[in-house]
Amino acid sequence: MKKNNYLLILVSITLLLFGLSFSISAADYDLTLYSILTTDPDFSDWLNDVETATGLKINVIAAPTNSDTRQQKVTTILSSGDSSIDILELNDEMASSFKNSGWLAPLQAQVLTADILKYFPDGYVSDMITSRQGDIIGVPGYSGYLAFWVDQQKLDKYGFDSIDNKEDFIAFAKAASVDGNYGYGGSWERTYVFNEIATFVNLFGGDYFDWTNPANKEAIQFMYDMVHKWQVTPIEQLADKYEQLNQKFIDGKYAMIFMWGTGAEYRAANRYGQDQIHMAMMPEFKTRSIFTDSWSYVLNSASKNKEAAYKFLRYVAGEQGMLSAWDNFDRFPARSDVAKEIPENEITKMYQRYSEECIVRGRPMAPQTMEFITQMGTIFQQAMQDKITIDEFCQQAQSFVEQYK
Amino acid sequence: MKKNKSMLLIAWLLVLPALVIRGFTIIYPIFATFKISFYKVSLLRGINEFVGLQNYLDVFKDPKVLTAIQFTFIFVVVSMLLHIIFGVILALILNMDFKGRRFLRTIVLIPWAMPMVVIGMAAKWGFNNDYGLVNDFIRRFFANFELSWLIHTNTARFAVIAMDVWKDLPFFAILVLAGLQFIPNELYEAARVDGATKVQAFLKITLPLIMKNILILSIPFTMWRLASFDIVYAMTSGGPGSDTELIAYRITTEVFTNLNLGYGATLAVLLFIAMLIFSSLNLYVANKK
Numbered sequence: 001m002k003k004n005n006y007l008l009i010l011v012s013i014t015l016l017l018f019g020l021s022f023s024i025s026a027a028d029y030d031l032t033l034y035s036i037l038t039t040d041p042d043f044s045d046w047l048n049d050v051e052t053a054t055g056l057k058i059n060v061i062a063a064p065t066n067s068d069t070r071q072q073k074v075t076t077i078l079s080s081g082d083s084s085i086d087i088l089e090l091n092d093e094m095a096s097s098f099k100n101s102g103w104l105a106p107l108q109a110q111v112l113t114a115d116i117l118k119y120f121p122d123g124y125v126s127d128m129i130t131s132r133q134g135d136i137i138g139v140p141g142y143s144g145y146l147a148f149w150v151d152q153q154k155l156d157k158y159g160f161d162s163i164d165n166k167e168d169f170i171a172f173a174k175a176a177s178v179d180g181n182y183g184y185g186g187s188w189e190r191t192y193v194f195n196e197i198a199t200f201v202n203l204f205g206g207d208y209f210d211w212t213n214p215a216n217k218e219a220i221q222f223m224y225d226m227v228h229k230w231q232v233t234p235i236e237q238l239a240d241k242y243e244q245l246n247q248k249f250i251d252g253k254y255a256m257i258f259m260w261g262t263g264a265e266y267r268a269a270n271r272y273g274q275d276q277i278h279m280a281m282m283p284e285f286k287t288r289s290i291f292t293d294s295w296s297y298v299l300n301s302a303s304k305n306k307e308a309a310y311k312f313l314r315y316v317a318g319e320q321g322m323l324s325a326w327d328n329f330d331r332f333p334a335r336s337d338v339a340k341e342i343p344e345n346e347i348t349k350m351y352q353r354y355s356e357e358c359i360v361r362g363r364p365m366a367p368q369t370m371e372f373i374t375q376m377g378t379i380f381q382q383a384m385q386d387k388i389t390i391d392e393f394c395q396q397a398q399s400f401v402e403q404y405k
Numbered sequence: 406m407k408k409n410k411s412m413l414l415i416a417w418l419l420v421l422p423a424l425v426i427r428g429f430t431i432i433y434p435i436f437a438t439f440k441i442s443f444y445k446v447s448l449l450r451g452i453n454e455f456v457g458l459q460n461y462l463d464v465f466k467d468p469k470v471l472t473a474i475q476f477t478f479i480f481v482v483v484s485m486l487l488h489i490i491f492g493v494i495l496a497l498i499l500n501m502d503f504k505g506r507r508f509l510r511t512i513v514l515i516p517w518a519m520p521m522v523v524i525g526m527a528a529k530w531g532f533n534n535d536y537g538l539v540n541d542f543i544r545r546f547f548a549n550f551e552l553s554w555l556i557h558t559n560t561a562r563f564a565v566i567a568m569d570v571w572k573d574l575p576f577f578a579i580l581v582l583a584g585l586q587f588i589p590n591e592l593y594e595a596a597r598v599d600g601a602t603k604v605q606a607f608l609k610i611t612l613p614l615i616m617k618n619i620l621i622l623s624i625p626f627t628m629w630r631l632a633s634f635d636i637v638y639a640m641t642s643g644g645p646g647s648d649t650e651l652i653a654y655r656i657t658t659e660v661f662t663n664l665n666l667g668y669g670a671t672l673a674v675l676l677f678i679a680m681l682i683f684s685s686l687n688l689y690v691a692n693k694k
Binding site: 068071072075076079097098100101189190191234235236238239244247248251253367368370371374378379381382385387 | 447448449450451529530533534535536553555556557561638641642643644645646647657658661662663664665
């Protein structure tokens with residue numbers, strides 16, 4: 001009997017310690033942030049800025065870098081009501097999917113009050129991060145563009161000053177497609193190609209949600225011709241994501257691409273600069289359109305640390321927070337007033353030109369975003385491989401729009 | 406007697422946490438999955454309604470699922486055949502008496518010890534036309550060789566199967582090797598005295614004696630292939646189109662990306678039934694042998 005008592009005591013102590021370990025770890029931090037930026041070399045500097053300015057102790061959990069895995073983890077956290085994570089960073093795809101789900105707390109009363117909200121881009125806020133009920137569910141962390149990037153060495157080599165329109169685009173692409181290199185490069189893996197399909201649809205003046213529009217067909221035909229007729233872009237990019245695309249661009253395999261960000265990969269490879277790879281003005285096909293995007297900070301509705309979370313969100317939405325993100329991550333401020341404060345350089349100048357000279361659009365998102373994107377990517381790949389015709393592609397695309405919109 | 410009862414009670418108490426955890430992690434999810442498979446559940450659209458067998462009927466009209474079933478069948482059959490053929494050959498090599506045999510037996514397991522996701526991501530580069538080591542190797546013999554493995558249906562499928570075999574073949578071979586080592590040398594000596602050739606000895610002695618071993622091994626290896634999704638997830642994301650989607654990958658996509666829980670559960674139930682039938686069949690054959 002004595003032995004049994006010892007056993008029971010041992011079990012009780014184990015359970016007690018187990019419970020204690022949970023409560024200790026939870027009490028150590030004011031809030032938990034699920035971040036996509038932890039691999040950035042300046043992340044710790046940024047975190048230090050945040051903690052110093054807010055007085056918060058922040059527990060950081062690294063989000064997966066793979067987009068599918070990230071989406072799945074975020075979905076699981078939010079849909080299960082997991083309260084262990086307070087703040088998450090969501091891209092446009094996830095924000096569009098989750099904004100009407102009730103999983104994200106509204107921020108207009110505590111964070112994005114009218115005096116701050118007026119500095120954020122109206123269209124983006126209403127299209128991407130405002131729910132059907134009118135709740136604003138995110139704080140845009142920056143303003144980005146799906147910019148046009150060119151290799152200046154190739155422009156010089158083939159005698160082009162700039163790529164201003166469709167004719168220039170085709171002529172340069174043809175000229176640079178020699179010696180196993182290609183004029184245009186893309187990442188046409190089925191979940192990545194969405195950005196390029198939508199970009200060309202915009203450039204041709206189409207509407208991504210209306211595949212009966214002849215301009216949409218023209219855009220897809222143009223992409224098809226780039227592969228098969230002019231042979232200025234390789235079909236093998238059907239397997240490429242951004243890492244393969246960037247590597248090929250850096251290696252001189254491509255002369256021009258569309259890409260997000262401010263060129264960190266090219267800087268790291270010593271290929272960035274006005275005489276090398278740099279951002280350029282979008283060419284004008286039928287329109288001169290460009291996509292904007294952002295990653296927004298959102299508050300998990302299930303969070304038990306809402307006051308600390310509001311404090312964090314007020315900081316990232318504020319001037320100091322925006323400037324810290326610019327200093328540490330080269331993220332162009334989403335707030336127009338803060339954007340004017342940062343020192344001028346080639347990126348800020350080009351962003352200024354994009355906002356003034358281009359039609360700036362948010363990307364076309366459906367509630368079931370990833371499913372819609374994957375379906376469109378799948379039939380696009382089939383069209384590029386001649387498994388279906390361009391007409392069949394447009395018919396199927398329209399049916400997906402009707403199904404998912 | 407009283408003491409025995411009390412000890413039994415303590416034993417049950419100690420086992421209870423494990424039983425409860427097992428119940429929650431195995432039995433409950435199975436029943437929950439069966440139940441959800443009769444519902445249309447879409448988290449993003451806020452739908453949760455009973456649809457009876459509709460999900461099951463939809464499966465056989467869904468071209469993506471049909472493609473996934475087709476490739477899963479090809480993947481399992483081809484991969485298992487290659488595992489058995491090359492696994493036995495490798496096991497025979499590892500069973501030979503030569504210098505460095507121990508070293509070879511150790512290093513041959515390295516691919517198996519690597520996580521499949523790492524292998525998948527490396528393979529995505531490895532089969533790249535410009536940067537891949539596969540084409541680099543082939544170009545040493547055929548200088549102008551150009552092939553983008555992962556954009557054509559057949560070559561992408563071949564590449565996925567090849568990586569799967571490359572990873573798990575050594576483990577299969579080591580397990581066959583364990584069976585080989587139980588065959589007494591006297592049998593081979595007797596055969597040699599009777600004038601049997603090496604091929605005859607293999608066909609008449611080795612193969613029959615390791616056949617049950619191979620059949621038993623085939624059960625878990627086939628199950629792993631049927632439930633495999635990580636190789637495709639990391640290497641091709643199911644592309645080109647949806648030609649390299651495996652059924653388990655399709656389930657993951659439906660459940661975690663598209664958040665169609667009911668439909669995903671239906672696919673999971675069907676896969677579960679297929680695995681149950683297969684393993685029962687395999688066990689029956691193995692027991693008969």
